Amino acid sequence: MKRTIASVLITVAACLLLNACNQQEQRKKHANWVDTAFKSDTAVQDTSQELCFMGLSGNNKDSSFVSLSILGDKIVGKHSWVPFEKDGRTGSIAGTKKGDTLDVVWEFMQEGMKDTLRTVFLLKGEQLKQKPFSVDPKNGRQITDDKSAFTIIYNKINCDTTHKK
DSSP states (O other), X not given: XXXXXXXXXXXXXXXXXXXXTTOHHHHHHOTTOOSOOOXXXXXXXXXXXXXXXXXXXXXXXXXXEEEEEEETTEEEEEEEEEOTTSOOEEEEEEEEEETXXXXXXXXXXXXXXXXXXXXEEEEETTEEEEOOEEEOTTTXXXXXXXXXXXXXXXXXXXXXXXXOO
């Protein structure tokens, strides 16, 4: 099971490496990138729109990748959070689009356990913005903080450089 998680994390990290080829300075800052390919296995056939986004945090050592396939008001894709030298979360997302708001359920693996988390994004031009998570005091689980602003920022990247088709 740990090999599967490690393989998934390595695959996600690879997409970041492929995007960084044009950005030599950024590539040197990310020790968690390796040279393999990320491919979304949840893409919808004949999608009207495929979008990819990357976000950096934690002194540019933590990375996140979101790949979206949008057909009308339906969304599927991948979401991966790869913190530097820590366990990350990688999995599929599925949900709906209403205007610029994307309301999805992120089904991911972390530390060998499957889990789900509702995630809300805002699609604005070249950026994908996300509402942060907070902890539910009743059960200790993370939840999307609906009252918060969209403070987590992902910048649009070229899907062709991050996917091996």
